[in-house]
Amino acid sequence: MIKKIKISKSEKIMLCFLILLGIFTLSSLIILKNKCLFVKNYNPDDIEFIYPENIVILNANCGNVIIELYPNISPRAVQRFKKLIELGAYDNAAFHRVIEGKLIQGGDLEFGKKENLDYGKVGSGKSGFGKIKSELNGKFKYDKGSVGLARTFELNTEDSQFFIILQDEPLFEGEYTPVGKVIYGLRVLETIKFVPKFHTVPRPDFINSFRLLK
Amino acid sequence: MILFRAILLFIVLISPLEANTIYNLIKIPNLEIYNIDTKNQLRYLYATKPFMLGANHKKNINCYNSDKKTLEEKYKIVKKNLDRYSLKFLKKINLKYIVLCEDLSIAEISTAGIPNNTTRTLILNIKFNENHFERAIHHELFHIVNDNYKELFDENIWKNFNKKNFKYSKCSTCNNNWNLELINNTSGFFTEYAKSTASEDMAEIFSHLFFYKDKIYRKDSIIEQKIQFIKSNIFKIDDTFNFDK
Numbered sequence: 001m002i003k004k005i006k007i008s009k010s011e012k013i014m015l016c017f018l019i020l021l022g023i024f025t026l027s028s029l030i031i032l033k034n035k036c037l038f039v040k041n042y043n044p045d046d047i048e049f050i051y052p053e054n055i056v057i058l059n060a061n062c063g064n065v066i067i068e069l070y071p072n073i074s075p076r077a078v079q080r081f082k083k084l085i086e087l088g089a090y091d092n093a094a095f096h097r098v099i100e101g102k103l104i105q106g107g108d109l110e111f112g113k114k115e116n117l118d119y120g121k122v123g124s125g126k127s128g129f130g131k132i133k134s135e136l137n138g139k140f141k142y143d144k145g146s147v148g149l150a151r152t153f154e155l156n157t158e159d160s161q162f163f164i165i166l167q168d169e170p171l172f173e174g175e176y177t178p179v180g181k182v183i184y185g186l187r188v189l190e191t192i193k194f195v196p197k198f199h200t201v202p203r204p205d206f207i208n209s210f211r212l213l214k
Numbered sequence: 215m216i217l218f219r220a221i222l223l224f225i226v227l228i229s230p231l232e233a234n235t236i237y238n239l240i241k242i243p244n245l246e247i248y249n250i251d252t253k254n255q256l257r258y259l260y261a262t263k264p265f266m267l268g269a270n271h272k273k274n275i276n277c278y279n280s281d282k283k284t285l286e287e288k289y290k291i292v293k294k295n296l297d298r299y300s301l302k303f304l305k306k307i308n309l310k311y312i313v314l315c316e317d318l319s320i321a322e323i324s325t326a327g328i329p330n331n332t333t334r335t336l337i338l339n340i341k342f343n344e345n346h347f348e349r350a351i352h353h354e355l356f357h358i359v360n361d362n363y364k365e366l367f368d369e370n371i372w373k374n375f376n377k378k379n380f381k382y383s384k385c386s387t388c389n390n391n392w393n394l395e396l397i398n399n400t401s402g403f404f405t406e407y408a409k410s411t412a413s414e415d416m417a418e419i420f421s422h423l424f425f426y427k428d429k430i431y432r433k434d435s436i437i438e439q440k441i442q443f444i445k446s447n448i449f450k451i452d453d454t455f456n457f458d459k
Contacts, residue, residue, distance in 0.1 A: 102235075153332070170250055171235050171257065174310070 035191045036062035042184040044213055054078075054180070055213035056085055060095075060192060061205055065164075065185035067147055070178065073138035077149050077158060077177045080132055082212065084109070084160055089127065090210035096122040097163075098194035098201050105150055105163040106207060114206050122200075127160035134158060135177045142172035145182035164189055240311050240333040242267060244279070248289060248314060254301045258293070260285055261315035275328060277315035280340060288340035288347075289314060295351045298424070303452045307359045310334040316341035327354030331361040346394045352421035359420075359451070360413055366447040369412040375439045376402050383410045396426065402436030419444050423457050 007015075041063030049055050051068065058065040071078040084090060090107055092114040097105035110125025111118040134155040142148070142165060150161035158177050165172070166189060182189070193205045236245045236259060244263040252258070260280070266273035280288070292312065304310070311334060318325055318339035326342040327350065329335075336358060342350055360367050373382070380402070393406040403409050404426075408418035419440045448455050 169235055171239060171247070174255065175239060 039063055039187045039191055040185075041188075042066055047184065049213065052214050053212075056082070056180075056210065057213060058090075058210045059208040060188050061208070062188045062191045063185060065188050066183050067180045068183050069180040070138075070140070073140050074135040074149075074177050074179055076132050077135055077179050080129065080158075080160070081149070081162065081179050083129070084127060085210050085212055088210075089160065090207050093207050094122065094201075094204040095192045095206070096201060096204055097199050098192055098204070099199050100194045100196055101166055101190075103163050103165050103169075104189055104192050104194075105161060107150070107161040109160050117204075119200070119202070123161070125160075129159070131156060132158050136174050138178070140173065140178040142170060142176075142178070143168045145186050146172070146178060147180045147182065148172065148176040148178050151176065166190060240313075240330075240335045242313060242333075242335070242337070245313060248285070249293075252293070252297075254297065254299055254304055255310070256296055256299075256304065256312055257310060258289065258312050258314065260289075261313070265315070274321045275319070275337075277313075277318040277337060277339070280314070280316045284316070284340065285314060291348060292338060292340070292351055295348055295424075296355070298456075299355070300452070300454070303455055306451050307355075307362050308334050309336060309355065309358050311336070313337040314340050318342075326350035327357075329354055329357040329361065331358060343394065349394075349421045349425050352424050353417040356417040356420040357413065359448070360416060363447070363451060366450060367413075367416055367444075372412045372416060372440070372443065375436050375443070377436070380409075382412055382415070385411065396422075402434065402440070404437070415440070416444060420448075 039062040044055065044057050044064065044066055047066070049068075054069040054071060056067050056069060058067060069078045069081065084107075089109050093106050093109060094112040094114065094117055095104050095106040096108060096112050097103070105123075106112065108122050108125040109127045111121040112123070112125060132149075134151065134157075136155075140146070144165060144167055146169070147162055147164050149158040150163050151157040162179065163176075164182060166186070193201055193203075195201055234243070234245075236247070237243050240259075242259075242265060244261055244265045245259040246262050248258040248260045250257040261277055262279055264276065264278045267275040292314065296312065299309075308331065313335060315337065316339060318328065318337060320328060324339070324342075326339050326346075328337045330337070336354055338351065338354065340347075392410075395406075396404055397406065403415065404418050404422050408415040419437070423441065423444065445457070448457075
């Protein structure tokens with residue numbers, strides 16, 4: 001005859017704890033894996049802009065980044081930036097240089113596109129429209145969310161690459177040509193893939209699309 | 215070729231990032247901002263740790279961090295002197311960053327400063343000879359001017375100001391006499407150091423224009439010509455430049 005053993009109270013508690021732990025682990029894994037879960041995706045159609053002609057929308061994995069451009073500060077740079085956006089040139093371009101909490105850079109149209117990403121050369125590519133002159137005399141504060149055109153070590157070498165800073169960078173003032181500022185969606189940029197302590201990103205995130213509002 | 219690129223990629227990927235804004239801008243490590251809120255927009259940086267500079271493995275420029283008190287004292291002196299230069303002039307000569315550190319040396323030879331035209335930077339040794347420290351600031355700044363306007367400060371014209379039998383040394387450190395004291399019998403040179411090279415001579419004349427106006431040189435026709443040469447060319451760069459500020 002088999003004797004039925006009753007589950008003790010402590011065993012019941014232990015079982016409940018294990019079940020709860022399993023549920024918690026599973027849900028955490030799902031939540032943690034989805035880096036976009038708590039990132040708000042702004043819809044530009046729901047927002048009223050004072051200068052809609054200067055609004056551009058960059059779409060990345062976690063949503064829209066809405067940027068206001070300042071043609072009065074950097075007319076040449078903004079003109080180039082708008083031209084490339086209009087052409088759809090930035091679509092599928094990699095965020096090839098990402099420094100955690102500091103800066104993201106992308107827009108290499110020659111070596112940084114999804115279809116022909118060249119890890120050895122990315123960051124040195126050209127747009128085909130030539131270099132433009134640095135515009136450094138306008139009053140512009142490089143605070144968090146500022147967008148500027150990247151250049152080589154020399155001035156007047158701006159082309160298509162741009163960066164967005166994720167922290168205030170007063171030393172950038174008078175160094176890099178500003179083009180605008182992120183007005184909505186900075187959190188989207190903070191989810192862009194980076195490798196701690198490195199600035200080159202293997203298998204980087206890409207710009208899904210980059211469009212003018214109007 | 216594929217192997218070479220793979221190696222290159224590997225090196226790029228394993229190179230630790232020096233994610234420092236200052237380093238990215240002027241390629242000098244271990245610096246922090248001292249003051250960037252200045253009227254002429256010069257940006258003062260200071261060494262927080264010793265640093266070494268130079269191409270590849272031959273890092274022959276050394277400089278060390280200072281204690282807070284020295285830094286405070288010397289910063290005031292440096293700023294007072296560099297405030298003489300307007301934003302307009304500094305933009306024209308392409309100078310933006312001033313690095314303050316001590317015991318600056320190049321190839322183990324102590325120096326007052328090292329100008330770098332490309333990075334728009336002037337490294338200043340704030341522990342340089344106390345008697346000549348202020349003048350040395352202007353001396354070093356002149357090298358930036360000279361590097362930017364080689365065509366104006368033509369050494370062949372300059373050499374003709376000197377007596378016919380005079381020859382400069384082959385380099386500024388080739389001569390053992392680096393005396394920076396004002397010499398009594400000037401005979402065309404303010405200091406012994408001015409006899410080292412034409413560019414050092416120009417820098418000595420330029421720096422003395424801020425400190426020894428109308429003293430000895432009125433009696434020295436060579437120095438008089440050199441002063442006119444420096445002044446006229448400085449005014450070509452910026453006609454509002456004022457030596458008397």
